[in-house]
Amino acid sequence: xIALLLAASSGCERCQRTPSPPSSxxxxxxxxxxxxxxxxxxxxxxxxxxxxxxxxxxxxxxxGIFGDLxxxxxxxxxxxxxxxxxxxVSTPGAEARFVVxxxxxxxxxxxxxxxxxxxxxxxxxxxxxxxxxxxxDILMGAKKTVLNGxxxxxxxxxxxxxxxxxxxxxGVCTDVIVRALRNAxxxxxxxxxxxxxxxxxxYPGIGNPDRSIDHRRVRNLLPYFKRYWTSxxxxxKDTSVPWMPGDVVFLDTMNDPQPEHMGxxxxxxxxxxxxxxxxxxTDGHRTAEMDLLSFVPVRGxxxxxxxxxxxxxxxxxxxxxxxxxGLSVPVVHRQLVxxxxxxxxxxxxxxxxxxxxDGG
Numbered sequence: 001x002i003a004l005l006l007a008a009s010s011g012c013e014r015c016q017r018t019p020s021p022p023s024s025x026x027x028x029x030x031x032x033x034x035x036x037x038x039x040x041x042x043x044x045x046x047x048x049x050x051x052x053x054x055x056x057x058x059x060x061x062x063x064g065i066f067g068d069l070x071x072x073x074x075x076x077x078x079x080x081x082x083x084x085x086x087x088x089v090s091t092p093g094a095e096a097r098f099v100v101x102x103x104x105x106x107x108x109x110x111x112x113x114x115x116x117x118x119x120x121x122x123x124x125x126x127x128x129x130x131x132x133x134x135x136x137d138i139l140m141g142a143k144k145t146v147l148n149g150x151x152x153x154x155x156x157x158x159x160x161x162x163x164x165x166x167x168x169x170x171g172v173c174t175d176v177i178v179r180a181l182r183n184a185x186x187x188x189x190x191x192x193x194x195x196x197x198x199x200x201x202x203y204p205g206i207g208n209p210d211r212s213i214d215h216r217r218v219r220n221l222l223p224y225f226k227r228y229w230t231s232x233x234x235x236x237k238d239t240s241v242p243w244m245p246g247d248v249v250f251l252d253t254m255n256d257p258q259p260e261h262m263g264x265x266x267x268x269x270x271x272x273x274x275x276x277x278x279x280x281x282t283d284g285h286r287t288a289e290m291d292l293l294s295f296v297p298v299r300g301x302x303x304x305x306x307x308x309x310x311x312x313x314x315x316x317x318x319x320x321x322x323x324x325x326g327l328s329v330p331v332v333h334r335q336l337v338x339x340x341x342x343x344x345x346x347x348x349x350x351x352x353x354x355x356x357x358d359g360g
Contacts, residue, residue, distance in 0.1 A: 053079040060096045063130040064183030066144045077107035087116035105133035124307025128185025135246035141183025142264040142278035149286045159212040162190040189215045229302035236293040250300035259299035
């Protein structure tokens with residue numbers, strides 16, 4: 001979020017002195033912004049439309065796991081994010097638009113939300129090229145594992161490589177993660193095997209590499225996520241970095257320092273008020289969305305890294321910010337002060353000052 005203060009100045013436009021406070025109340029506008037955002041800075045706006053949160057079928061076809069279940073998948077906008085800043089991104093001729101919060105695509109945009117800007121391609125966000133950003137693709141893959149309902153069964157099976165999987169009727173917690181990420185074009189079987197060969201010391205749980213089982217063990221997945229994914233605050237009560245659908249969560253079910261369980265953040269809240277987790281809990285269970293975050297300690301939360309979209313110049317930078325906010329800087333105002341804060345409920349941020357160029 002950014003607060004803008006416009007101040008008149010009669011001094012040199014390159015003057016380095018701090019301007020005097022304006023005699024009239026400052027003009028203040030709020031838009032969304034997050035450091036290390038895959039979108040260019042200052043491209044989000046404060047949402048002024050109530051999101052519809054009912055589940056609905058995705059408007060475009062998925063390409064990934066369990067294709068026979070695609071028609072049954074339903075997703076929704078995560079209602080707990082509706083009060084935050086958002087943008088709606090589209091691509092030319094695409095059938096779907098996406099709601100983006102803090103640089104993360106969190107759902108398909110309904111018609112009532114206007115498009116913020118159009119980008120030429122979503123490829124920096126879409127590893128498998130199906131037109132669905134990776135976090136949503138992971139969520140949809142997780143939803144398909146729920147529809148599939150694999151029974152919990154811990155067993156060793158020899159798998160083909162790459163892209164190998166156990167029979168879809170069975171699985172453990174890690175198989176939910178493997179399948180959900182594979183829906184987005186991320187093959188953890190190959191990723192873990194190749195990384196463990198290159199960085200053996202980073203994987204103390206792997207003795208003799210085994211492409212059939214190494215990626216199906218929680219202790220082997222944690223080093224990979226720590227190195228290659230974005231690490232996020234673990235406390236579900238910490239709203240500094242909101243919990244998003246598609247985040248991968250490591251859980252401690254045995255009261256020891258190391259996690260033994262995993263799940264994917266869903267797009268629904270549980271009775272606890274925290275997001276549900278898609279997981280396969282233990283013996284006697286099937287893959288399901290469960291309300292775990294209120295009583296199972298979190299030992300890691302990670303988000304898939306996303307590249308930077310090429311946003312049209314008219315929508316980027318300070319000029320784009322002012323345009324989308326409906327603001328203009330009168331000629332008499334020579335300086336503009338922007339205060340950037342990580343989220344809409346932050347109490348501290350970064351101060352930046354701009355000065356008008358001649359004729360600008």
